[in-house]
Amino acid sequence: xxxxxxxxxxxxxxxxxxxxxxxxxxxxxxxxxxxxxxxxxxxxxxxxxxxxxxxxxxxxxxxxxxxxxxxxxxxxxxxxxxxxxxxxxxxxxxxxxxxxxxxxxxxxxxxxxxxxxxxxxxxxxxxxxxxxxxxxxxxxxxxxxxxxxxxxxxxxxxxxxxxxxxxxxxxxxxxxxxxxxxxxxxxxxxxxxxxxxxxxxxxxxxxxxxxxxxxxxxxxxxxxxxxxxxxxxxxxxxxxxxxxxxxxxxxxxxxxxxxxxxxxxxxxxxxxxxxxxxxxxxxxxxxxxxxxxxxxxxxxxxxxxxxxxxxxxxxxxxxxxxxxxxxxxxxxxxxxxxxxxxxxxxxxxxxxxxxxxx
Numbered sequence: 001x002x003x004x005x006x007x008x009x010x011x012x013x014x015x016x017x018x019x020x021x022x023x024x025x026x027x028x029x030x031x032x033x034x035x036x037x038x039x040x041x042x043x044x045x046x047x048x049x050x051x052x053x054x055x056x057x058x059x060x061x062x063x064x065x066x067x068x069x070x071x072x073x074x075x076x077x078x079x080x081x082x083x084x085x086x087x088x089x090x091x092x093x094x095x096x097x098x099x100x101x102x103x104x105x106x107x108x109x110x111x112x113x114x115x116x117x118x119x120x121x122x123x124x125x126x127x128x129x130x131x132x133x134x135x136x137x138x139x140x141x142x143x144x145x146x147x148x149x150x151x152x153x154x155x156x157x158x159x160x161x162x163x164x165x166x167x168x169x170x171x172x173x174x175x176x177x178x179x180x181x182x183x184x185x186x187x188x189x190x191x192x193x194x195x196x197x198x199x200x201x202x203x204x205x206x207x208x209x210x211x212x213x214x215x216x217x218x219x220x221x222x223x224x225x226x227x228x229x230x231x232x233x234x235x236x237x238x239x240x241x242x243x244x245x246x247x248x249x250x251x252x253x254x255x256x257x258x259x260x261x262x263x264x265x266x267x268x269x270x271x272x273x274x275x276x277x278x279x280x281x282x283x284x285x286x287x288x289x290x291x292x293x294x295x296x297x298x299x300x301x302x303x304x305x306x307x308x309x310x311x312x313x314x315x316x317x318x319x320x321x322x323x324x325x326x327x328x329x330x331x332x333x334x335x336x337x338x339x340x341x342x343x344x345x346x347x348x349x350x351x352x353x354x355x356x357x358x
Contacts, residue, residue, distance in 0.1 A: 064217065067216070067219045068174055070149070071162070071219050073113075074148035074149075074213065074221075075087070075089075075114050075165060075172065076111050077112040077166045078110070078111055078122075078136070080106045080108070081104070081106050085099065085165075085208060085211045086166045086211040087111070087211045088148045088211070089145055089146055089147045090135070091147050092141070092147055093137070093141065094137050094138035094139075094141040094145065095135055095259055096135065096137070096138065097133065097135055097255045098133075098134055098210075098224075099132050099133065099210045099224065099226050100127045100134040101129075101132060101210065103134040108121065108122070109121070109122045109123075109124075109136055110122070113142070113145070114171070115144050115146075117144075120139065120140055120142070121138070121139045122137055123137060125262065126259075126262050128254055129193055130193055130267065132195055132246065135259060148213060149221060151220035151221060152249045155179055156179065156182075157180065157182060158179060159178060159179040161214050161215065161216055162214070162215050162216075163177070163201065163203040163204065163213070163214050163243070165208060165225065166208045166209070167204075167208040168207060170208075173209075175203045177243075178201065179199060180201055180202050180241075181199075182197075182200070183197055184244060185330035185331045186198055186227065187323045194323065194327050195244070195330065196269065196331060198226070198245060198247070199214065199223045199247050200243070201245060202243075204240075204241075205228040206228070209243075211226075213225075214245040221248055222245075224248075225243060227243070228242065229244070253266075266357070267357060268357070269330070270334050270358070271355060271356040272300050272325075272329060272340075273295035273299045273300045273301060274291050276290060276311065276322055276325060277292055278321040278322050279310055285320075286320040288312045288319055288321070288343065289310065289311045289321060290309070291306065291307050291311065294307060300340075302353075303354075305351055305353070309349075310343040312341050313340065314328040314338060314339075315332060315338040315339065332355055333355070334357035335354060337352055337354045338352075338355065
């Protein structure tokens with residue numbers, strides 16, 4: 001879910017390090033070359049630099065190890081009729097948060113702790129597929145249960161992260177990468193959920209990682225891995241180095257509601273209040289999202305949008321089909337006022353729409 005340095009930069013670096021100073025030669029003598037003595041390190045300096053570099057490398061390695069030791073005990077393996085997935089212990093009452101697609105429509109699961117022991121039975125509490133989150137609860141709460149440390153600090157691009165879970169059935173596996181981008185909106189496919197405000201990471205996200213932990217080097221959980229990008233040129237296979245995680249701010253906001261109410265009452269997802277279908281233009285290419293119906297007194301209806309209109313832009317994003325409309329909405333917040341462009345009777349019209357909440 002890092003690019004090598006350009007070769008020309010490496011060549012320049014080598015050239016600079018190998019720079020030589022020409023010394024004028026006397027009559028009849030051969031040219032002589034010498035390296036300025038200012039650039040020759042003493043043995044003591046070499047030893048000090050080597051020791052410092054080795055110390056920094058060891059400390060970085062220890063940061064990785066401490067983060068794994070802090071987070072991994074909170075990551076569990078979930079086995080259900082839908083297959084194998086991962087989850088994170090959310091609280092001391094035995095609630096475990098995972099992905100909705102790991103839980104599916106099932107009600108009962110087996111949960112294995114990273115610390116070992118016999119599998120524990122868990123039952124479904126609530127599911128919110130719109131953001132691919134679900135909560136299950138252990139029927140028996142062991143003494144060694146370790147809730148995860150979810151962190152809501154700002155996630156920054158370039159931040160080193162570790163993905164922990166059970167990919168391909170390999171329990172308690174760890175991969176590493178960086179945060180590649182934040183605020184991504186990603187569709188799971190035509191007719192499926194579009195997830196908003198995701199963290200993109202280069203840490204490998206493989207089947208079975210879903211529902212696990214994306215953590216920083218301080219051992220704080222900054223997100224839950226949910227899916228990996230797929231490359232049509234690879235036959236729909238996973239695209240290396242492009243994975244996505246639900247940020248902890250979203251996880252906490254929705255999980256607390258599912259535990260308290262058994263459902264999500266405040267989604268934080270923007271809504272336009274329309275039913276749509278993709279329309280095709282010349283050449284049978286997607287040409288917009290046609291409004292089939294509008295919600296009574298919904299955001300679109302209040303702004304003047306009506307059935308038969310074809311949505312072609314929302315905010316700064318072009319709308320070519322149902323998926324692109326969902327992605328554009330996922331990047332917005334409830335109560336945002338955004339421009340919406342529609343085609344009506346062959347003419348473009350623009351509306352200012354104050355979005356609702358799904």
